[in-house]
Amino acid sequence: MASNSTIDGLVSGLDTTNVIKQLIAVEAQPQTVLKNRQSAAKTDATAYRSANTRFDSLRSAAEALTAAGAYQATKATSSAASVSVSASATATPASLTFNVDRVAARHMVISDRTWTATSDAFGGSGSTLSLPNADGTAGSVATTGTLAETVAAINGGTYGVTAAAVQVGATTFKLQLTAKDSGAAKVFTAAAGADTFGTTVQQGIDAQVTVGSGGGSYQATSSSNTFTGLLDGVTLTVSTAAAATPVTVSVSSDPSAISGKVKTLIESANEALKTITSLTDYKSTTALLKGDSTLRGLANQILDAVSSAIGGRSAAEVGISLTRTGSLTFDAAKFSTALAADPALAQKLVGGTLAKAEVIADPMATPPVVGSPAVPAVDGLAARMLTIAKGASDATTGSLTLLAKNKDSAATDFQGRIDAWDVRLASRTLSLEKYYTALETSLGKLKNQSSWLDGQLANLPSWSRR
Known part of the structure; x- marks a missing residue:
C-alpha cells in the first residue's frame, strides 16, 4: 500500500510522506473496522470449537454407557504370574482350572x-x-x-x-x-x-494345557502360547510349563469399571459446564461469548437431564445429583451399592431401557403365554447426555460445529473485503503521491520564475526603480 518514492517537499518544505500517511490512515478506517471484525470472528470460532471439544468428550463418555454390554463389565484374574488373562465385553463370570503341560516352541x-x-x-x-x-x-x-x-x-x-x-x-x-x-x-x-x-x-511343538483333574479332564492345544475359547470371551497366554502346578483363571463382575464410566460421564459434563461458564459469564472481563444463547441453552439441557425424572425415578438414587453452583456430583459408593442391590434400576437410570411390546396372553398355547403390557423406552441419564452432545458436536449438523463454521465463513468474507481495501488504498496512495509530486514540480517552476524576475528587476537602471 505504501510507495517507496520519496517526494518530501523539496520546494514547499512539507513533510509530504507523513501527510500522505495521515490521509491514508483516515481513509483506511473502514478497513480497520473490517480487520477488527475479522479478528473477533476468528476468536469466536476458536471459542465455539473449544466448547465443541468438551461436548465431543461428553459424547464419548455417554456412548460408553449406552453401548451394548456396558453393564456387563467383567475382570479376569490368574492365580499364576506365568499365565496372563484378559476378558472381552462378552465374557461372563466363570472360572477354569488347568495345568500347563508345555509351551509352544519354534522348530x-x-x-x-x-x-x-x-x-x-x-x-x-x-x-x-x-x-x-x-x-x-x-x-x-x-x-x-x-x-x-x-x-x-x-x-x-x-x-x-x-x-x-x-x-x-x-x-x-x-x-x-x-x-x-x-x-x-x-x-x-x-x-x-x-x-x-x-x-x-x-522340535516345533504346540502349547498344551490339561483342563481338570478327574476322569473328564481334557487337553487343549494351541500353535502359539495363546488360548481362546476355553472360557467365553476370555484370552489367556501361558509362558512357562508347570504340569504339576494347577492354575486357576477367574472371570467376575467388575462394578468398579461401570462406576468408572459413570464418573467419566459426570466429569465430562462438568467440564462442558465449566467451559460454557468461562465463555459466557457476563460478569467476566475475559469471556469471549458473553450471554451466548446457544451455549447457555446447552448448559440448561445438561442440568435438566439430571434434575428431570427418569422413568418416574431420580438419578439421585444412584448417587448423581446437582449442586447449588450448577455442577454435577457423583457418589461412587452410593452408585456401587445401588448397582449391587438393583442392577436393573441402576442401568435404567444411567443407560436407559428399550421399549417392550405388549404380549397378548394365550393360555391355550404350549407352553401357555403369559400376557404383559407394553413398556415404553426410558432414556437414562447417559442417553440424554448423548442426545445433547450429538446435537452440539455432530460434525455435520451440530449447533456448535455450525456456529464455528459460520464464523469461519465470516472471517473469510472479511478477508476478501480487506484485500479489496488494500487495492483501493494502494491506488489512493499512488494518486496522492502523483498529486504532491506535481505540486512540488509546479512550485519549483514558480520559484524559478520568481528568481528570474528578481534577477531582471535587479538589473534595471537605478532611475527606473524610483
Missing part, C-alpha cells in the same frame, strides 16, 4: 556342514537349498554365493524360516534355520541338493 535345525568364515563359499551338493515358503509351499534359495550371502537371501525372502550363521568355534560356523512361527504345523525339513541339511536342535 530349529542346524547344519552338519561347517565353514571357517562367513565369507566362505556355501558349496555343497547342488546349487540350491530347499526351504518352506511362508505359505507352507516348497521353496528354495540359491547357494552359489557365500555363507553370509545365503543367510541374507533367506532373511530377505518370503520364506517360513529365518537364518543365522552361528559361530560354534574360533574358526567354525554353522547355518541355523528357525521357523518364523511356533507350533507342530511349522516343522520343516531342508536339504542342500542331494545332501541332508542338518540336525534338529529344537
Whole structure:
C-alpha cells in the first residue's frame, strides 16, 4: 500500500510522506473496522470449537454407557504370574482350572556342514537349498554365493524360516534355520541338493494345557502360547510349563469399571459446564461469548437431564445429583451399592431401557403365554447426555460445529473485503503521491520564475526603480 518514492517537499518544505500517511490512515478506517471484525470472528470460532471439544468428550463418555454390554463389565484374574488373562465385553463370570503341560516352541535345525568364515563359499551338493515358503509351499534359495550371502537371501525372502550363521568355534560356523512361527504345523525339513541339511536342535511343538483333574479332564492345544475359547470371551497366554502346578483363571463382575464410566460421564459434563461458564459469564472481563444463547441453552439441557425424572425415578438414587453452583456430583459408593442391590434400576437410570411390546396372553398355547403390557423406552441419564452432545458436536449438523463454521465463513468474507481495501488504498496512495509530486514540480517552476524576475528587476537602471 505504501510507495517507496520519496517526494518530501523539496520546494514547499512539507513533510509530504507523513501527510500522505495521515490521509491514508483516515481513509483506511473502514478497513480497520473490517480487520477488527475479522479478528473477533476468528476468536469466536476458536471459542465455539473449544466448547465443541468438551461436548465431543461428553459424547464419548455417554456412548460408553449406552453401548451394548456396558453393564456387563467383567475382570479376569490368574492365580499364576506365568499365565496372563484378559476378558472381552462378552465374557461372563466363570472360572477354569488347568495345568500347563508345555509351551509352544519354534522348530530349529542346524547344519552338519561347517565353514571357517562367513565369507566362505556355501558349496555343497547342488546349487540350491530347499526351504518352506511362508505359505507352507516348497521353496528354495540359491547357494552359489557365500555363507553370509545365503543367510541374507533367506532373511530377505518370503520364506517360513529365518537364518543365522552361528559361530560354534574360533574358526567354525554353522547355518541355523528357525521357523518364523511356533507350533507342530511349522516343522520343516531342508536339504542342500542331494545332501541332508542338518540336525534338529529344537522340535516345533504346540502349547498344551490339561483342563481338570478327574476322569473328564481334557487337553487343549494351541500353535502359539495363546488360548481362546476355553472360557467365553476370555484370552489367556501361558509362558512357562508347570504340569504339576494347577492354575486357576477367574472371570467376575467388575462394578468398579461401570462406576468408572459413570464418573467419566459426570466429569465430562462438568467440564462442558465449566467451559460454557468461562465463555459466557457476563460478569467476566475475559469471556469471549458473553450471554451466548446457544451455549447457555446447552448448559440448561445438561442440568435438566439430571434434575428431570427418569422413568418416574431420580438419578439421585444412584448417587448423581446437582449442586447449588450448577455442577454435577457423583457418589461412587452410593452408585456401587445401588448397582449391587438393583442392577436393573441402576442401568435404567444411567443407560436407559428399550421399549417392550405388549404380549397378548394365550393360555391355550404350549407352553401357555403369559400376557404383559407394553413398556415404553426410558432414556437414562447417559442417553440424554448423548442426545445433547450429538446435537452440539455432530460434525455435520451440530449447533456448535455450525456456529464455528459460520464464523469461519465470516472471517473469510472479511478477508476478501480487506484485500479489496488494500487495492483501493494502494491506488489512493499512488494518486496522492502523483498529486504532491506535481505540486512540488509546479512550485519549483514558480520559484524559478520568481528568481528570474528578481534577477531582471535587479538589473534595471537605478532611475527606473524610483
